[in-house]
Amino acid sequence: MTQPTNDTEVSIVGLGPMGSALAQAYLDKGRSLTVWNRTQGKADVLVSKGARRASTAGEAVAASPVTIVCVNDYPTVYQVFESVSAELRGRVLVNLTSGTPEEARTASAWADERGFGHLDGAIMVPPPLVGRPEAVFLYSGTRDVFDRSRHVLDDLGDPRYLGADPGLAVLFNTAMLEMMYTTVNGFLHAAALVGASGVPAAEFAELALGWFMPTVLDPEGLAEQAPNLDEGVYPGELGTMEMNMNALEHIVRTSSEQGVDTGQPRLLKDLAERAIARGHGSHNYFAVFEVFKADAGGRSAR
């Protein structure tokens, strides 16, 4: 077993595009840093800039009180760290490898059994933005472990602690990714709809993104609805689900007329129909939330 040394402040295991960006951020901030990667050559540039090279993952762990792991997936995390869990004892492993909430919870239990601190994190920015103050990193797990690691987490950007359930960081990350894909798809389908009549996407974007999104779909307006979602209140005075069915029906028929794919509009119409079937015809469109929640199984994270 490698003897404890703790002679650098932080270690990074995994030097893909993201791990290398994390390491670079530490070098930029003047932190003492140890790095390890399966393919050793990927450490060369960082070592030439002042990082210390570990010859094994165990050596990297023993070099610092906090080790950050950023590899391709969870099976690799276990593959790399199972044999060095003795070196981790009394130290902290911050996992920035992407996965699912259950994978994060299982990893946390695995760390508990082996006597080391574990935080699970999710990186909300691409590698070039790592280290900037606006780069949000989400973390969840034991509060005390977060507080003890905070000084090194601050160097990577804007650390947000979400709670003790280790699955929360990746859950928030996944939820926001879903928002990203559905929002982008909304624009893409709408651009295809007008594009079928020869309108360039750039011309459509001027009105759709320049005016419609910020004015009609503004985040402040959506945020105002959030408390109603929590309370299950969907007042229909300004518009009902039944009225929205009319628009949804037109989107499906127009898509068909324009010869563009109807899958997405049909899904939207189907969701509204299911909300009406559940008794939300006279409520506003946000009652679709009840359809989404119905299949959730009600897992309570906090």
Ligand SMILES: NC(=O)c1ccc[n+]([C@@H]2O[C@H](COP(=O)([O-])OP(=O)(O)OC[C@H]3O[C@@H](n4cnc5c(N)ncnc54)[C@H](OP(=O)(O)O)[C@@H]3O)[C@@H](O)[C@H]2O)c1
């Ligand atoms: N890149 C992004 O924009 C971004 C953004 C947010 C989150 N993330 C997450 O960050 C993590 C790392 O992403 P990445 O972009 O740096 O590249 P990646 O391709 O997901 O991961 C590459 C790293 O995994 C290591 N690895 C793969 N299999 C291994 C094994 N069997 N044993 C030991 N190491 C192994 C690679 O080592 P070798 O060099 O030896 O192959 C390399 O260090 C991922 O979970 C990703 O989802 C990435």
